[in-house]
Amino acid sequence: MSERVVPPVARRRRRPTRQGVVLSEELIVATALRLIEEHGAQALSVRRLGRALGADPSSLYRYFRHTDDLMLALADELIGRTLRSWRPTGDWLTDLRELGLTMHACALAHPRAAVLGSFRVTGRAHEIQTVETILGVLRGAGFPDREAVRIYHAFVDQALAFGALDSASVALPRAAREAEETVWRATYARLPAATHPHIAATARHLVADMTGSGYPAALDLLLEAAAARLAGIRARRDGAGRPAAD
Incomplete structure (x- = not known):
């Protein structure tokens, strides 16, 4: 166009x-x-x-x-499909974890479109609703505004990055995907401890873990860090007897 x-x-x-x-x-x-x-x-x-x-x-x-206008609409539609599939519970950790996993699953359901749209800012209705929703979850949990924005930024970019990474892998021809998975068993699992002691010691875990997505583990690490920060913020508030500064 x-x-x-x-x-x-x-x-x-x-x-x-x-x-x-x-x-x-x-x-x-x-x-x-x-x-x-x-x-x-x-x-x-x-x-x-x-x-x-x-x-x-x-x-x-x-x-x-023009074509870019349509591309932004496609990216926003994927965001909308995520929102329509997500059911908040009222618990901020549970809600963000489920939203992240839903974003990732939606990307894998449309891998080629997800790769094309993951880095775009649409400014459209679904994206705006998502920004409002996530910030609302974080502010409702007790994060000061500046911290809420920082965690929002890390959360969204992590989900989009893993969605694009894993979508690119899913979009590969099956033979290429299978060949890459075989590398962990045929190459890494056979490296000798004499030359590669750390790989050899963890080989069975590498084979089991590296053929899947690292996103669920990365998401849990992010949310655990966010929960620890919130605990610190609450402790400072309680100690000072007043809200922490934004």
């Missing part, structure tokens, strides 16, 4: 496409997600999308100004 602006009042198609469907932002985004998972980033072309939708490619400009 090239840069092209269509007035908002003209952005709704009322007639069905050749396939008998009425275009909408939601339909275009869902179709784009499907095409990306099937064909990769090159699927984000107005020609291919138009063909898949049975619509004149130019009609897509009623909804998205």
